[in-house]
Each structure stands twice: as structure tokens, then as C-alpha cells.
Amino acid sequence: MRAAAGVAAALAALIVAAPARAQSEATPVVGGGSFNAAPLLEPGVTYRDTLLLGEYNYYAFPVGPGQRLHVDVRVPDVELETWERGQDAFAVNLHTPQREQVSTPVDEDIAGNGNSDQAGVTAANIDEQLHWEFYGPRTEPFLDAAEDLTAYQGPGIWYVSLHSVRSNDRTTVAELPVEVALDVEGETVREEPDPTPTPSATPEATATPGDGGGDDDDGGGASPLAVLALGALGLGAGLVAGRALARR
Numbered sequence: 001m002r003a004a005a006g007v008a009a010a011l012a013a014l015i016v017a018a019p020a021r022a023q024s025e026a027t028p029v030v031g032g033g034s035f036n037a038a039p040l041l042e043p044g045v046t047y048r049d050t051l052l053l054g055e056y057n058y059y060a061f062p063v064g065p066g067q068r069l070h071v072d073v074r075v076p077d078v079e080l081e082t083w084e085r086g087q088d089a090f091a092v093n094l095h096t097p098q099r100e101q102v103s104t105p106v107d108e109d110i111a112g113n114g115n116s117d118q119a120g121v122t123a124a125n126i127d128e129q130l131h132w133e134f135y136g137p138r139t140e141p142f143l144d145a146a147e148d149l150t151a152y153q154g155p156g157i158w159y160v161s162l163h164s165v166r167s168n169d170r171t172t173v174a175e176l177p178v179e180v181a182l183d184v185e186g187e188t189v190r191e192e193p194d195p196t197p198t199p200s201a202t203p204e205a206t207a208t209p210g211d212g213g214g215d216d217d218d219g220g221g222a223s224p225l226a227v228l229a230l231g232a233l234g235l236g237a238g239l240v241a242g243r244a245l246a247r248r
Contacts (some may be wrong), residue, residue: 026179031057031162035099038159046072046181053087053174054166058159061182065155066189068138069094072181073162075130080123083130085174089165091116092132097156108135141189155188 026048032038038058041047051057063069073092075083092115094102110133121129139155162178 064188065141067184069136070183074179093161095159
């Protein structure tokens with residue numbers, strides 16, 4: 001009994017003395033399976049998620065005019081065997097507010113790994129290789145970006161998607177831990193407002209000939225009273241002439 005108790009105490013001492021693996025302090029998040037389901041991330045916060053083979057995870061982030069998106073993605077604490085199991089590549093994709101994929105998302109590659117993993121990942125360099133950090137293109141003010149409808153690069157909600165590209169082995173199931181941190185670089189540029197049209201002056205009403213303008217009339221037409229007076233004179237003259245003819 002004493003011997004068993006001594007062994008148990010020794011094992012307990014070894015367990016306590018063994019270095020514990022540090023728990024990630026990243027904030028948990030669940031990436032969306034589509035653009036509409038993408039969670040809106042806070043700036044400067046590191047989030048942790050998991051990604052299955054063949055799966056897409058989408059994350060959203062607002063980018064103002066004149067800013068550029070800073071993307072930092074890691075696959076931490078993963079064994080080389082797990083990384084190589086059934087996977088061909090790991091892609092970090094950038095999408096505009098119009099949900100177009102940016103063909104060359106890496107404007108300034110900080111980590112030096114492009115936007116997908118490179119060949120030659122080993123147990124010794126796996127932590128360095130499974131890290132992608134870069135800046136996206138700088139956005140233009142909305143009016144400038146709207147001029148080129150073929151490649152929108154203006155402000156709005158931008159998206160980052162992670163894709164674990166499955167190999168031909170469809171039977172393998174692997175779940176990768178991922179950490180995502182998004183932020184922006186640069187100050188926002190003040191947007192120029194739409195030009196306001198200048199109101200035109202209201203034309204003033206002008207008198208036209210024959211409109212009964214009174215004293216202001218230029219003589220181009222007769223007033224209604226003058227027309228009546230002339231008619232009465234004509235009628236009287238006709239009556240006098242008729243009576244004269246009758247007496248004859």
C-alpha cells in the first residue's frame with residue numbers, strides 16, 4: 001500500500017511539473033459558410049475558429065475610403081501529420097464589397113508566404129509556414145471607385161475567406177485550428193459630396209399685345225370698352241340710315 005501510494009505521489013508530481021500547453025487567448029468565433037453569414041469582426045481582435053477539409057469560412061470587416069485591409073491568419077498548434085492529411089493547399093482569399101475575389105490579394109506580404117501555403121512545410125518550420133499576413137489594396141473614394149465598374153475597389157464591407165483545399169482522398173476527415181485578426185491601415189479620406197445643381201431663375205411674367213394692359217398697353221390692341229363703343233355707334237348709324245330710306 002505504501003509503495004502504491006509512493007508511485008501515485010511520484011506520478012502526480014510529474015504531471016504537475018510537466019509544462020502545460022498554453023491555452024489560446026483568442027476570442028472564439030464561427031466563420032460563415034457564405035457571404036451573408038459572415039460575422040463582422042472587431043478591429044485588432046484575434047479570433048479562433050476551426051476549418052474542416054474542403055470547407056470555406058467567411059469573415060467580414062468594414063473598410064473606409066483611403067484605407068486598406070490588414071489580414072493576419074495562422075494555423076497554430078497543429079501537428080505536421082494533421083496538416084498533411086488529405087489536404088492539397090490552404091488559401092486565404094480577399095473579396096471586395098461586391099463579393100468579387102481579388103485575383104492578387106497580397107499588396108504587401110509581411111509573412112512572406114503569399115496567400116497559400118508553400119511546398120516544403122516541415123515539423124521544424126510549420127509555425128512560420130502556416131502564417132499569412134498581408135495588406136489588401138488601398139480603397140478609393142466611392143465616386144472614384146464607381147467609375148470603373150469592372151473592378152470595384154471602394155469602401156464598404158470587405159470579406160476574407162479561408163479554404164482548406166481537399167485532395168483526392170475523400171475519406172480523410174481533419175479539422176484545422178485557425179486564428180484570424182483583421183484591421184485597417186490608414187486614415188479615412190473625406191468623401192466629396194455629390195455636386196448640387198444650381199437652381200435656375202424663375203422667369204418674370206411679361207404683358208403681351210391685346211391682353212388689356214390699360215395704361216401700359218402699347219396701342220397694339222383695343223380694349224373691350226372701345227370695342228363696345230364702336231359697335232354702338234355703328235348700330236345707331238344703321239338705324240338712322242334705315243329710317244331715311246323708309247321715308248322715301
